[in-house]
Amino acid sequence: MKKTAKIPYAAIERLALYSRPLKVLLKTGVTVVSSEKLAEYCGVNPAQVRKDLAYFGEFGVRGVGYDVNDLLREIQSILATDREWTLCIIGVGNLGHAIVENDNFREMGYRFVAAFDKDQEKISKRLPCGLLIESVERLRDVVRLRNIQIGVITTPPDEAQRVTDLLVDAGIKGILNFSPTQVKAPKSCVVENVDFAVRFEHLAYHLSKVPLK
Amino acid sequence: MKKTAKIPYAAIERLALYSRPLKVLLKTGVTVVSSEKLAEYCGVNPAQVRKDLAYFGEFGVRGVGYDVNDLLREIQSILATDREWTLCIIGVGNLGHAIVENDNFREMGYRFVAAFDKDQEKISKRLPCGLLIESVERLRDVVRLRNIQIGVITTPPDEAQRVTDLLVDAGIKGILNFSPTQVKAPKSCVVENVDFAVRFEHLAYHLSKVPLK
DNA sequence: CCTACCATGTGCAAAATTTCACAATATTTT
DNA sequence: AAAATATTGTGAAATTTTGCACATGGTAGG
Ligand SMILES: NC(=O)c1ccc[n+]([C@@H]2O[C@H](COP(=O)([O-])OP(=O)(O)OC[C@H]3O[C@@H](n4cnc5c(N)ncnc54)[C@H](O)[C@@H]3O)[C@@H](O)[C@H]2O)c1
Ligand SMILES: NC(=O)c1ccc[n+]([C@@H]2O[C@H](COP(=O)([O-])OP(=O)(O)OC[C@H]3O[C@@H](n4cnc5c(N)ncnc54)[C@H](O)[C@@H]3O)[C@@H](O)[C@H]2O)c1
Numbered sequence A, B: 001m002k003k004t005a006k007i008p009y010a011a012i013e014r015l016a017l018y019s020r021p022l023k024v025l026l027k028t029g030v031t032v033v034s035s036e037k038l039a040e041y042c043g044v045n046p047a048q049v050r051k052d053l054a055y056f057g058e059f060g061v062r063g064v065g066y067d068v069n070d071l072l073r074e075i076q077s078i079l080a081t082d083r084e085w086t087l088c089i090i091g092v093g094n095l096g097h098a099i100v101e102n103d104n105f106r107e108m109g110y111r112f113v114a115a116f117d118k119d120q121e122k123i124s125k126r127l128p129c130g131l132l133i134e135s136v137e138r139l140r141d142v143v144r145l146r147n148i149q150i151g152v153i154t155t156p157p158d159e160a161q162r163v164t165d166l167l168v169d170a171g172i173k174g175i176l177n178f179s180p181t182q183v184k185a186p187k188s189c190v191v192e193n194v195d196f197a198v199r200f201e202h203l204a205y206h207l208s209k210v211p212l213k
Numbered sequence C: 001c002c003t004a005c006c007a008t009g010t011g012c013a014a015a016a017t018t019t020c021a022c023a024a025t026a027t028t029t030t
Numbered sequence D: 001a002a003a004a005t006a007t008t009g010t011g012a013a014a015t016t017t018t019g020c021a022c023a024t025g026g027t028a029g030g
Helices: A009-028 A035-042 A046-054 A068-078 A094-101 A103-107 A136-145 A157-169 A197-208 B009-028 B035-042 B046-054 B068-078 B094-101 B103-107 B136-145 B157-169 B197-208
Strands: A065-067 A085-090 A110-117 A133-135 A150-153 A174-177 A190-193 B065-067 B085-090 B110-117 B133-135 B150-153 B174-177 B190-193
Touching: A009 A035, A009 A046, A009 A068, A009 B197, A035 A046, A035 A065, A065 A068, A085 A094, A085 A136, A094 A110, A094 B094, A103 A110, A103 B197, A110 A136, A133 A136, A136 A157, A150 A157, A157 A174, A174 B197, A190 B197, A197 B009, A197 B103, A197 B174, A197 B190, B009 B035, B009 B046, B009 B068, B035 B046, B035 B065, B065 B068, B085 B094, B085 B136, B094 B110, B103 B110, B110 B136, B133 B136, B136 B157, B150 B157, B157 B174
Parallel strands: A085 A110, A085 A150, A110 A133, A150 A174, A174 A190, B085 B110, B085 B150, B110 B133, B150 B174, B174 B190
Antiparallel strands: none
16 A cells, blocks of 8 residues: 555545444454455445555455454554543533533543533533533633643534634634534644534435435 | 536535525625635535536526525525425434424424333423423334334434334334444435544544644 | 626536455465 | 465556636626
């Protein structure tokens, strides 16, 4: 594999996808898996699986397949989920609550160490996970003090850019924005806009092409 | 534009993206927008905007741009969000709760008319939006009775395929699966797997490539 | 009515991504 | 130990998607 081949954006996302069945196989006691099986579990082409993995190294054994445990560790190392990340959430509404309380994220190494809101009713309340909701006015200080790397935005869309600017100003390195607007930040801060309502719209589009009987 | 050009999957998702700033412009009283502006708001190339729209028709006026109101309606018509869809949710945990309670979805035409869980503690409780949580055992009957078209899965991943099979059996036409596993269904049922934890992993990957100071 | 101007719609080239097909290599069978 | 079988890694082909560049058609001002 050419050393500096450009890695498709989609390949990274598929890597994450591959890790899901690997975890299940590991628990089930299966030790080896082929690109064909893995592809089947994830609904992709086997050559795609092999090529995606080949961007990062040679993890398989010809004629045999991939060692489940090894491959999972390799993928986690590539995706940097083998380490701890410190995060904060801004906007503790229904979605923010769901994300912060999700055990899965903790297991993946995402540790929420702060939660901010601007609603006086919510500030100073404690979440089930133990996290205290703080005023968004404290954001800058708290981000610096607790060395927070990633900010997750779950405010309404009209507040999202303002919150982004606050986060950037506080020196945050990455942002996940769940509000349905594209926020912008300087190159020093990596932004991922996650508008998952588009998936509803995508489904509706497909259903509208299909006779609904 | 060639009549039967194959429409890229990504084009559909971008259409949804374009609708977000259009709604804001409409509210702000702006009546006309150029592909350049729209592209800027959405972080894409202006030619891309024009080409995406051209798959479906000629919505603009040369030398002028697009009428905000008209374009929004066209997009909503294409994405079939100009009509009502009836949905149910399976798994009323934190995420399921957030989705059902989200006003935005209702405004987009997604009407949740049933919520199912298997937890006896939750069954028969009423959600803030007024929806009653019902036993998943009633799924088949309720789906048919209330003419439900789309099922949204927010159960843990190890239950997702079972729930999918139930939904398919009940005759559902589309499924949105939010659990981190790829569920499979016959071609008669359109499935959209929405594993948004991959976006966390994607961000972590990028941050690990960047010096974190 | 003519001219200057502007932004769309689109043919075509470029780039990116996916898939094929097979050489390479490990294991199992005879 | 040779043959048969299995499955990876990858160059090259096929396909898909994006972006350029400009003709086209509409507006506005004189
Ligand atoms: N709920 C969902 O299923 C869902 C799905 C996709 C996207 N979203 C988006 O996620 C965002 C949150 O959704 P939700 O359902 O949790 O809404 P919500 O109204 O329940 O929560 C929003 C929270 O943000 C807080 N907030 C507002 N402005 C703030 C600011 N400047 N600083 C700090 N906190 C602020 C509010 O006080 C509130 O607690 C919205 O943009 C929504 O469109 C939600
Ligand atoms: N919370 C998040 O931010 C988040 C993000 C991404 C993905 N997810 C995924 O979404 C799913 C739900 O997440 P959550 O945080 O809401 O979890 P949760 O534990 O709060 O909720 C799960 C709910 O599903 C119900 N359930 C379990 N099996 C069922 C069955 N067979 N039929 C009907 N109901 C059943 C449970 O009783 C519970 O109420 C999980 O798969 C999770 O991985 C969650």
